[in-house]
Amino acid sequence: MSEKIEVGSVIAGKVTGIQPYGAFVALDEKTQGLVHISEVTHGFVKDINDHLKVGDEVNVKVLSIDEAAGKIGLSIRATEEAPERPAAQPKKPAAKKRPAASKQMTSYTDSTEGFNTLKDKLQEWIDQSQREEVKK
Secondary structure, three states: OOOOOOOOEEEEEEEEEOOOOOEEEEOOOOOOEEEEEHOOOOOOOOOOOHOOOOOOEEEEEEEEEEEEEEEEEEEOHOOOOOOOOOOOOOOOOOOOOOOOHHHHHHHHHHHHOOOHHHHHHHHHHHHHHHHHHHHH
16 A cells, blocks of 8 residues: 555545445555545435546545555545534424313213223123133
8 A cells, every 4th residue: 555645634536436335536556545435425315426426536635544454545525515404493482282172072081981991891801701610
């Protein structure tokens, strides 16, 4: 690997190959590195081919160098200024509380007419189960 390439340096390179996971960039005649798809641009990249093509001249920042494996990790997005986030939208006013249900509806749901609690039904189910066992 070239002696002049250091982590943190920004270098001009040329895209030599594209894969679904990233782009290979030649830094000089003997050295190339990989720009992972997540380092192509700010934001989500679904298809790297929408952003780069073979032969493109790009500026890359060296993120990592693995001398033993002969790999260099690069980033294009680290050389670009992050886009400004849109100004925070003012919060919507809190939803108004709905008026209480009508008295007629309230009295119906408050009464147990038509509704049986588990406690009330339990004894009925026990009795029913015992009657069925006696029939067998």
